[in-house]
Amino acid sequence: MKKKDILxxxxxxxxxxxxxxxxxxxxGRVRIDAGDAAAELRLHSGWxxxxxxxxxxxxxxxxxxxxxxxxxxxxxxQDSHTWQIDSHGPWGNLSRIKVKNNQTTALQVGPPFSIKxxxxxxxSVLSIDYAIIGRAGELYQGFVKKDGxxxxxxxxxxxxxxxxxxxxxxxxxx
Numbered sequence: 001m002k003k004k005d006i007l008x009x010x011x012x013x014x015x016x017x018x019x020x021x022x023x024x025x026x027x028g029r030v031r032i033d034a035g036d037a038a039a040e041l042r043l044h045s046g047w048x049x050x051x052x053x054x055x056x057x058x059x060x061x062x063x064x065x066x067x068x069x070x071x072x073x074x075x076x077x078q079d080s081h082t083w084q085i086d087s088h089g090p091w092g093n094l095s096r097i098k099v100k101n102n103q104t105t106a107l108q109v110g111p112p113f114s115i116k117x118x119x120x121x122x123x124s125v126l127s128i129d130y131a132i133i134g135r136a137g138e139l140y141q142g143f144v145k146k147d148g149x150x151x152x153x154x155x156x157x158x159x160x161x162x163x164x165x166x167x168x169x170x171x172x173x174x
Contacts, residue, residue: 028099029059034110037076043067043097064101069094072138074110084145085132092137108135128156
């Protein structure tokens with residue numbers, strides 16, 4: 001009887017192992033569309049690790065399961081300079097990237113960007129900030145890098161209905 005129990009246990013373990021192995025072997029593809037810019041997306045896939053994929057002509061192979069973004073970088077060359085903007089979330093529609101077996105998942109990220117003002121009043125201090133949002137609703141950092149160096153302090157002009165400048169200044173951090 002012991003020998004029969006051992007064989008049944010080994011068969012159950014082998015079947016579970018084969019099922020897990022077949023599940024992990026499933027593969028899909030992900031294509032990133034970043035317009036005329038280049039994108040690099042770092043994904044986290046739970047305890048199974050992660051992957052980094054880039055935009056390009058060919059979709060990148062990925063295991064078929066739900067992936068979550070960790071980091072997104074968009075870069076573009078212009079006039080011998082490289083401009084880059086990064087995102088660490090929140091991710092909007094990218095928060096859960098579901099890759100299905102033998103299918104290609106298309107992601108649209110980055111440009112054209114939407115710049116949304118954020119205004120808050122605290123006592124007698126009026127604060128004006130902005131958010132940079134990509135096509136999938138992903139939120140980017142409030143600054144860009146030019147040739148690897150941060151470019152801070154965007155300027156702002158407040159106009160009246162006639163287009164006259166009422167106030168002008170620069171954003172500052174802190």
